[in-house]
Amino acid sequence: KNQVEQSPQSLIILEGKNCTLQCNYTVSPFSNLRWYKQDTGRGPVSLTIMTFSENTKSNGRYTATLDADTKQSSLHITASQLSDSASYICVVSVGDSSYKLIFGSGTRLLVRP
Amino acid sequence: KAGVTQTPRYLIKTRGQQVTLSCSPISGHRSVSWYQQTPGQGLQFLFEYFSETQRNKGNFPGRFSGRQFSNSRSEMNVSTLELGDSALYLCASSPGPQRADTQYFGPGTRLTVL
Numbered sequence A: 001k002n003q004v005e006q007s008p009q010s011l012i013i014l015e016g017k018n019c020t021l022q023c024n025y026t027v028s029p030f031s032n033l034r035w036y037k038q039d040t041g042r043g044p045v046s047l048t049i050m051t052f053s054e055n056t057k058s059n060g061r062y063t064a065t066l067d068a069d070t071k072q073s074s075l076h077i078t079a080s081q082l083s084d085s086a087s088y089i090c091v092v093s094v095g096d097s098s099y100k101l102i103f104g105s106g107t108r109l110l111v112r113p
Numbered sequence B: 001k002a003g004v005t006q007t008p009r010y011l012i013k014t015r016g017q018q019v020t021l022s023c024s025p026i027s028g029h030r031s032v033s034w035y036q037q038t039p040g041q042g043l044q045f046l047f048e049y050f051s052e053t054q055r056n057k058g059n060f061p062g063r064f065s066g067r068q069f070s071n072s073r074s075e076m077n078v079s080t081l082e083l084g085d086s087a088l089y090l091c092a093s094s095p096g097p098q099r100a101d102t103q104y105f106g107p108g109t110r111l112t113v114l
Helices: none
Strands: A003-007 A010-014 A019-025 A030-038 A043-052 A054-057 A062-067 A072-077 A088-093 A102-103 A107-111 B005-007 B010-013 B019-024 B031-037 B041-048 B053-057 B066-068 B072-077 B087-095 B109-113
Touching: A003 A043, A003 B072, A010 A019, A019 A030, A030 A062, A030 A072, A030 B041, A043 A054, A043 A062, A043 A072, A072 A088, A072 A107, A088 B053, A102 B041, B005 B087, B010 B019, B019 B087, B019 B109, B031 B072, B072 B087
Parallel strands: A010 A107, B010 B109
Antiparallel strands: A003 A019, A019 A072, A030 A043, A030 A088, A054 A062, A062 A072, A088 A102, A088 A107, B005 B019, B019 B072, B031 B041, B031 B087, B041 B053, B066 B072, B087 B109
16 A cells, blocks of 8 residues: 655754655655655645655755665755744655655744754 | 645535645646545555556545546546545645655645535
């Protein structure tokens, strides 16, 4: 069964600290993996999208990694800011004719001053 | 470019009624996807339209339907509303099929069913 699992469910860190969010997937065949940031009450915003051949992709203070062998991805946030407080959603695209996107349940991050 | 717009932003309906939500994609985008988001279930895929054709459909009952017009604008309809349909409905557009391209989400329509 195609699944995407994220951990932790929630996380509290102090402003300025780094953190890493995890995403494990069992999607097959694999097409690409995306990370989204969703502020409360707003639509998700794309952070990165990685295909099978990409190991790392950065977007400012956000760096996503992908290990296609172990089917794991991580999102690393450097020097966190209060505005990083949001839900982070991992999404995997199925690489067949179904065109499906499989969503993780998200990690809720709270950055405290 | 203007972003994805959704109307209305908020909606209150009663059980048994029907509702139509509208989504205008980013200019030039041909794919529009719809999602339902609830606190308990997270984001769930409803359907995707590409060049006026439904390309993919999630596991939702037939009460949920949609369409896309020649200008890529899309509408989603929910008939015979149930309390469990209360949710944030998100629309996302992309230049090509959602599988391959980055999606850009609208602000959503918050539907409350009483």
